[in-house]
Amino acid sequence: MAEAIVPPQELKHAKPAKGDQTSLITGSEAIAVACKLADVDVITAYAIRPYDTVMQYIAKLVSNGELDCEYIVAEGEHSQFEIVKHASACGARVFCGSSGVGWMYAMEALTVTPALRIPMVAMVGNRALDDPGAFGVEHNDALAVRDLGWQLVWVDSPQEALDVALMAYRIAEDRRVFLPLAISCDGAFLTHSQALVKIPSQEKVDAFLPRYNRGDLLLHPDNPISVAPQANEDWLMEIRRQTAAAMERSPQVIREAYKDFERIFGRNYGNPFFEEYMTDDADVVLVGMGTLSTPVKVTIRQLREEGKKVGFVRVRWFRPFAAEELAKTLGRFKAVGVIDRDFSLGSPYHSGVLTTEVRTALYPSASRPPVVGFICGLGGREVTVPDVRKMSEKVYEAAAGKSQPGTQWIGLRE
C-alpha cells in the first residue's frame, strides 16, 4: 500500500555560523568538498578524465582523515554505479561520477536506478563521446539519461558546483522525490579551472541537510523486503507512473531547497531553473547551459555598447525541465537562439537536444518567437566572443523574419 509522503523533518534553526572560508579550488574540488560537508558514506570511483579529478580530491580527503567513508575503486563504471545503487538502498548517502563513454559504459546501472527510487548523486564531468577519443566538453554524455528519470542540472562555476552539490542531496533524498541526480560540469572549463570559492561551515551544512532516511524502502534485516522482482505487462505501467509522479514532484522540492539554501547560506540564486542575464529590455536572447555563459555574457556587454539589446538565459535544470516558466520568459522576446554544446543527429531540423526541448516548451505558448538552433563548442572547442556575435546576428535576422529552417554550426572550419 502507498505510504504517506512525508516532507523532510523540520530543519533545526541555523546556529550562529562562523565565517565562510575562501579557497582557490576547481569545480571538481568544490564537488569533493561538498561530499565532505555532506558526510557521504559510500563513494565509488573509476578513473576517466575529467571526472577523475573529483576522485583524486576525494581520495586525498579520505587519506588525510578529513572524510570518513567507504571509498571503493571499482573495476569499471558499471560496477561503480551498481555498488552505490546497492549502498543507497541500504541507507547510505552515496556519491559517484564519470565522464563521456565511461558514463555510457554504466548505462545499464544508470537505467535501473530511477525506478528503484535510489537518490544517488553523481557528477558528470562532461566529455565528448568516443570516437574519436577526445577529452573536451560535450553534453551528450549526461543527456543520454534525459528520458530515464535522472534529475540533471548544469552549473557554470566552482561556487555553484559546491552549492548545487549540497542541494542535490537535499533534493534527491527527499522522500517525495527519491530519484538520482547528476550534476553536469563542463570538462576543463569547470573541472580543471580554479576559482575562489566560499566554503560554508559544517554547522550551516548540518542545518541545511537532514540525514538520509530511506524509510520503508530500506534494505535491512529488520525491514524484510524484496526489491526489483520481475514484473511484466501487468505491473510495468504502474511502476513507470510512480517514477513519473516523483519527477513531477521534484520542481517543488527544488524550489524549497533553493529557498532554504538562501536562508541558511545567504546566497540567492533567484529562479532555480534558469538564470536570466540582461533580459529585462532585451530584443532577442540566447539560451545555453554550462560554462559558455562567460563568453556569452561578455559578448552581450559588448553588443549593448553598440546598442544591440541581447539577453541570455542559462538553463540550470534540464530535468525536470521548467517548460511553462521558460516558455513564459522566452515569449517576451522577438527571437530566441539556442546554443547546444551537443548534437542530436536526425532530430527535428537536425538540431541539438536543448533546441528541440525549447521548441517543444514554446509550442503551447500564445507568444511563440522564432527559434534558431546553434551547434557550437563541441569536443571542448572554445565558444568565442566572435562566435557569440555571429549567433546574435543570426537571431536578429530571425527576429526580422529572415529565419532559415535547419541548424547552424558555429565555429566550424568551412
Place this chain on the structure above:
Amino acid sequence: MGRLFAVEIVYRGIFQKTLAKNISRAIVLAAHKEGKPGISFGRYGDSPERNGIPAKAFAIVATDDVTLEEGMAKYEPQEVDVSICVDDTLFKGVESWAWYGLQPINKLVKPGGTLIVTSLEDPETLAKMAHAKKTPYQLAIIKGTPSFSGLWVYKEDHTDVRILGAIAKALPELFSLASVQETIRDEWNDELKATSAQRSYERLQSYTVKPGQGNPEEPYKFDMPKWTEMREGIAIPGIARGHAMTDPISGKQGGFKPERNATFKKWATRTMRPVVDFDKCIKCTLCWLACPDSVFDVTPEGFYDANMEACCGCGVCEAVCPEPQCITMVNETSFPDNAGQWAAWRKDHDGYEKWVKEKIADRPERSHGFRFRGQYEEQVPEMLEIARQG
C-alpha cells in the same frame, strides 16, 4: 466481414513448447491451403522456457485479410472456437507465469465450441476436473499419454497430426481433412502421419459438457492495485520465517513450517505429486535438503510432509529418497485437492496406508520430459500403437 476462427493450444513450458508451435503453425498452413490467411503466435507474457509452466499458443485464421486484422486488434483472443489441451493435468486450471490468476481450462471456449484433450482419462473424470462453465461445450478426447519431450528434441509420437485431424472434424469450416493431410505431406513428408490424422478424424467422438457441470469452485484471481496504492521503489514485502507445526491428535508442537508466498500457490503447476509413506520414512532429511522449492514441512516428530501449496512436482524428492516406495510420484489427475498427507496419516493411520497403496498401485505413467536413456524408444511405439488402435 468474413468469418474469424481462433484456436488456442494450452501446453506446458519446455516439454511441449515445440509440440504447441508445430500444431499452431500447421493450423495456419492447412487453412491457407484453402485460401484463408492466418497468424500463429505464442503468448508473450508466458515463460515457455520454464519447466512445466502452463503456457498458450494461438492460431488465428480468417476468411479474408481484413477480418484477420479485425481479429488481431485484440492480441490475445477473448474466445476461441477450439481449445486444445495437450496435458490433461491442466484441466485443474491454467496457472500462467503472469498475473492472470487461475484460469479455467475451458475459459475461452465459445458456447458450443470444442475442447480437445490428449488423455487416458474418461470424459466424466475430465469434465469433473475442469471448472464449471455457464454455457455448454463439446469435450473431445484423443486417447494417449500427454506427449512430453525436451526443448531440443521432438517426440514423433503423432500427437501433432492426431490433433490436426481432430480439428478438421470438430471445425470443418476451418479446414478439411484433405488440407490437413496435404500440409502434413508438405511439412513432414510422412505418409504414416497423414494416416494417423485420418484415423483421428474418423474416430473423434465428442461429449457435451452441460452448463454447471464440473468443479464448482471459483478460481482465484488477483485484485491488481492502482499505481497510487502500490509501494514505491519496486519493493515488495519479504516473506516471514515460519513457525512450529501442531500435531492434530496430541496437540504437540514442534518441527518447522516455513511461511510461503501467499500470492502464488502451486494449484495447477504440477503434473505429478509426491505421495509419502510415513511408515517407511527413516528421517534421513534428503528430500527436505534436495527440494528446490522448500516444500517439506518438518513435523514435530521429525517427518517431512510435502506441502501441496508449494510443490511444482519436479520429482527430485523421489529421486533422492533411499527407501523404496517411501516417496512416490503419482499423476496429478488422481487428486481432487491439496490436502496435507501427514495430518491424514496422524488422524487415520490404517486408512492412510490403504490410500497410499491404492495411489501407488494404480498410478498412470507420467514423467517430465526425458528421464532415462532409451525412454523415447519405449514410449513412441506405445503411442503409435494407441494411435493405430484409437
